[in-house]
Amino acid sequence: MGNWVKLICGASFEDVADIRNLSLVYTLAGVDCIDCAADASVLNAVNDGIEAAQAILPIRRPWVMISVNDGEDLHFRKAEFDPDDCPPDCSRPCENVCPADAIFSNSGKAGPSKGVLAERCYGCGRCLPICPYDNIRAITYVRDVAATAKLIQRDEVDAIEIHTSGRQAESFQQLWNGLGDSIHKLRLVAVSLPYLGDLTIPAMDSMYATMKTSLHCLNLWQLDGRPMSGDIGRGATREAIKFALHLASLEDKPKGFLQLAGGTNAHTVEGLKKERLFRTTSISDDSKGEKVPLDSPETSHALISGVAFGGYARKIVGRVLSSLQSDYGYARLEDHPDHLLKALQASLALVGTVKCYNAN
Structure with missing residues (x-):
């Protein structure tokens, strides 16, 4: 190593x-x-x-x-709240602060108006103190x-x-x-x-x-x-x-x-x-x-x-993946070379801070 x-x-x-x-x-x-x-x-x-x-x-x-x-452990928890408890005029600061895009609004579409995508939430906890109505709770678990x-x-x-x-x-x-x-x-x-x-x-x-x-x-x-x-x-x-x-x-x-x-x-x-x-x-x-x-x-x-x-x-590559999803839905990245190149450039810049150390 x-x-x-x-x-x-x-x-x-x-x-x-x-x-x-x-x-x-x-x-x-x-x-x-x-x-x-x-x-x-x-x-x-x-x-x-x-x-x-x-x-x-x-x-x-x-x-x-x-x-x-x-x-x-902080890494083994999920945010959770009942969308029905949220006032209609809430500015949704939780949605803005979530780094994983796990909290969403779905206004005008079928399904719940707000909620947490459990598969995307990774437990950072930034939404917990920012809720003006104290509606968000953390669910912890052990593998x-x-x-x-x-x-x-x-x-x-x-x-x-x-x-x-x-x-x-x-x-x-x-x-x-x-x-x-x-x-x-x-x-x-x-x-x-x-x-x-x-x-x-x-x-x-x-x-x-x-x-x-x-x-x-x-x-x-x-x-x-x-x-x-x-x-x-x-x-x-x-x-x-x-x-x-x-x-x-x-x-x-x-x-x-x-x-x-x-x-x-x-x-x-x-x-x-x-x-x-x-x-x-x-x-x-x-x-x-x-x-x-x-x-x-x-x-x-x-x-x-x-x-x-x-x-x-995840953040620097996630920008590209979000763009990919916006344009094509859930797709294989290798099927879209322009997106793949952008994602690879971002990841190489980060990994390179470690891998290229001896070249400095």
């Missing part, structure tokens, strides 16, 4: 048409992994998009990751561990990501044990956790102790700085970089690669460079006096091995 890039489709995002086209575009852009909801239809959409990309170019297949949670284990048994799943608060050791252990022998089919296990201050390393140590006896693949720690905020602007990435800077300064931490998420966008790598955290070619002496790569899992030196892009990655 060192220039690893992951596309986050969203642990709760289930719009299979968009997911299929996003997977197509970002496979062509060269991502290493695509992270999606632990749902069979979503998984099929991701793999369909990857296969469509490979039909265009003989490109390497990215790893496919599914996301689960061991308890209540079923038995169903997840069955999904992992499929050949299309390469990795799993466990979202955790880091404060519930028993819940994490129950989830891990519930996955059973399916873990042995994986190439990577990732754990996504928030910054817990002085409790961060003890929490990581506890989770690693739970995993290590049956962990026969790579492991990765996803540092979730400011969840689902990358599309907001330059400042959103600061907390992710601050989290990385803190963790990278510590030598006594469990094995595993470090990856940034939560607020990541086109400014993230620039911020990492300023902190001298994003290095891929440096080497350092190990305890035996031998030279080892800084991105080796055996080293304790500071290095961020990769970046995961979620909301921002």
Whole structure:
């Protein structure tokens, strides 16, 4: 690793048409992994998009990751409200603030006048405080561990990501044990956790102790700085970089690669460079006096091995997908070369901030 890039489709995002086209575009852009909801239809959409990309170019297949949670988590919730409770003259600020276009109005057409498209909502929560009538609520859920284990048994799943608060050791252990022998089919296990201050390393140590006896693949720690905020602007990435800077300064931490998420966008790598955290070619002496790569899992030196892009990655390509839908309805992106080119240019510009680092 060192220039690893992951596309986050969203642990709760289930719009299979968009997911299929996003997977197509970002496979062509060269991502290493695509992270999606632990749902069979979503998984099929991701793999369909990857296969469509490979039909265009003989490109390497990215790893496919599914996301689960061991308890209540921001990434595993949906907004919900009853349109009948909304006054007719409401200005619908919720619709304007939704980054996923999941809240809609349907005035003058058949069907409900307003509502939430559950498959598009990925739980950012921006609509919750802005409703002037306090009508919107969040519905949380936990992915079923038995169903997840069955999904992992499929050949299309390469990795799993466990979202955790880091404060519930028993819940994490129950989830891990519930996955059973399916873990042995994986190439990577990732754990996504928030910054817990002085409790961060003890929490990581506890989770690693739970995993290590049956962990026969790579492991990765996803540092979730400011969840689902990358599309907001330059400042959103600061907390992710601050989290990385803190963790990278510590030598006594469990094995595993470090990856940034939560607020990541086109400014993230620039911020990492300023902190001298994003290095891929440096080497350092190990305890035996031998030279080892800084991105080796055996080293304790500071290095961020990769970046995961979620909301921002979906936003920049989503503009093209919205235009495609407006012009042609739900369509295969590769059937419309002009739209495909625009989407690919946007995705390459983002992925290139990581992949082209050594060329700078």
